[in-house]
Amino acid sequence: MSLKNNFFYLVLFAAYTPLLFLGITDLDEGAFSSTSLQMLREKQFLIPYLGDELRLEKPILTYIFQSISIFVFGISEFSLRFPSMVATFVWGFVFSKFIFSFKNDFKITSVLNIFLLLPGIFLMSSVATADAFLNLFITLAMISIYRFCENESEEELVRCSVWIGLGFLTKGLTIIAICGAVFFIFSTITKKFNKFLAAILSIKPWLIFFTITLPWLSYVYLKIGLEPLSYMFFGQSFGRYTTAFENHDGMFYYYFLVLPFVILTFFPDFVRSLFKLNLKDNLEKFLFTWLIFVFVFFSFSTTKLPHYLIYGLVPIVFFLQKIFLIDRERAPTILENIYQLLIWIMLLGIPYALIAFLPRDNFDISYSILEDTFNQSLYLSIVSFIILFLIVLAIARVEVNFFKKISAAFFLLILSVKILPLIVDLQQKDLRELGKKYANTKEKILAYKINKPSFSFYANVDYHRGLESNAIILTRTDKLKFLENEFEILDTQGNYLLIKIIDE
Structure with missing residues (x-):
């Protein structure tokens, strides 16, 4: 392996490692984390609870994975992020191996490198939720679907x-909707609809599916009834498609705006690849169908979140690798150099944009983090040094693929060690420090007029909400005006307080 490849892998490793130690964020990560820890404390792993409330927004599998990780590694951010990281690397490897089995010039390491360099994949790789696992299972299912269409193997x-x-036990009906639709469309346009019919009418796959899913579904039904299950599989799945959950709505062109950012460093190469599509090739046709279906399907969903696009992002890796094979051994063009430079200028300005445009009346944000812990001069020096390094590479006319990959790897590194920790700390550091101070307290803690389950993970206590005179109350300074009772302040951290109601 050449020196420059060793350097590239070192930067990529350095970019991914800090993600395992990022603080937990609210709401989804906090809820998944606190629920998984509560399952471990209660030694029951089949019905997820967040405090006294059912946590049935998602099925059980991710909670189990996270609980096992906490049991093995202890209570830490690493324990929660490690399962998603493993799932991501397996996800990338199985896709790379699949592509290599059909395209021998698409080397596994080359495809995997592009996969790991996409910002959307990078950001998804350590999120303590169900999404990395769901993407792994979607990809594995798609691989089996394509292979079945090619050889009809049972x-x-x-x-x-x-x-x-x-996948169903990870995130409900989502995997069925995506894989089933892509299978139907692909089999129709390739005039292999009989294979689709043969698949859905085959008894053995259905028996296996129900063998995997029915034991847990039956147990939950017997314990809590049908209504919570209906909410989980229909309210959460179809409900998100027809109703904007948690104000996550957007116009139909939302994903046209998101796409350039999730593949930012390689976006021009993806645009080029669209002009080089070979839809006579069944593999390309399948991957393009997968990509377009996800893009169109979620564009018409009422609830819009950036990570929905990741369900169809993997095919882009294939199209990018096609371009990289065409471009190998040539030097970067002036336009390619300018594009990379513009990305780095944007990255250079992110912290300053945060300082300038953060709303000063948002009590969820700890502005003192910007003033006390963010070293602007150091950040400016590091990013400037990387820009100079890339300029030297451009002047030396290094091979274009290496130039883009090392730029992308450094981009992820800056995100990992500077930008993401800053964004997380702005929202979570005060809660995290307050939770650690009261870790393992025997007193009941209630969240009042805020929804911050990450606190309960750091405090290692069950998450409850409400107001009781005999409990410690977690609240925020802007919520004190709603309190009619006298109270004493036990502790403060930034905008957050722990108080106790004084009995009259």
């Missing part, structure tokens, strides 16, 4: 049913 149908069953 073994592929069996594998597909296993992956869809596990």
Whole structure:
């Protein structure tokens, strides 16, 4: 392996490692984290609870993975982020191996490198939620679907049913909607609709799917009834498509704006790849169908979140690798150099934009973090040094693929060690420090007029909400005006307080 490749892998490793130690954020990560820890404390792993409330926004599998990780590694951010990181690397490897099995010039390491360099994949790789696992199972199911369309092997149908069953236990009906639709469309446009019919009418895959899913569904039904299950599988899945959850709405062109950012460093190469599509090739046709379906399907969803686009992001890795094979051994063009430079100028300005445009009346944000812990001069020096390094590479006319990859790796490194910690600390550092101070307290803690389950993870206590005179109350300074009772302040951290109601 050449020196420059060793350097590239070192930078990539340095970018991914800090993600494992980022603080936990609210709401989804906080809820998943606190629920997984509560399951471990209560030694029950089949019905997720967040405090006294059912946490059935998602099925059980991710909670189990996270609980196992906490049991093995202890209570830490690493324990929660490690399962998603493992799932991401497996996800990238199985896709790379699949592509290599059909395209021998698409080397596994080359495809995997591009996969790991995409900002959307990078950001998803350590999130303590269900999404990395769901993407892994979607990809595995898609691979089986394509192989079945090529060889009609019942073994592929069996594998597909296993992956869809596990995906169902990870995030409900999402995997069925995506994989089923792509299978239907692809089999129709390739005039292989009989294979689609054969698959859905085959009894064995259905038996395997229900063998995986029915034991847990039956247990939950017997314990808590049908209504919570209906909410989880229909309210959460179809409900998100027809109703904007938590104000996450957007116009139909929302994902046209998101796409350039999730593949930012390689966006021009993706645009070029669209002009080099070979839809006579079944593999390209399948991957393009997968990409377009996800893009269009979620564009018409009422609830819009950036990570929905990740469900269809993997095919882009294939199209980018096609361009990289075409471009190998040439030097970067002036336009390519300018594009990379513009990305770095944007990155250079992010902290200053935060300082300038953060709303000063947002009590969720700890502005003191910007003033006390963010070293602007150091950040400016580091990013400027990287820009100079890239300019030297451009002047030396290094091979264009290495130039883009090392730029992308440094981009992820800056995100990992500077930008993401800053963004997380702005929202979570005060809660995190307050939670650690009261870790393992025997007193009941209630959150009042705020929804911050990450606090309960750091305090290692059950998450409850409300107002009781015999409990410690976690609240925020802007919520004190709603209190009619006298209270004493036990502790403060930034905008957050722990108080106790004084009995009259």
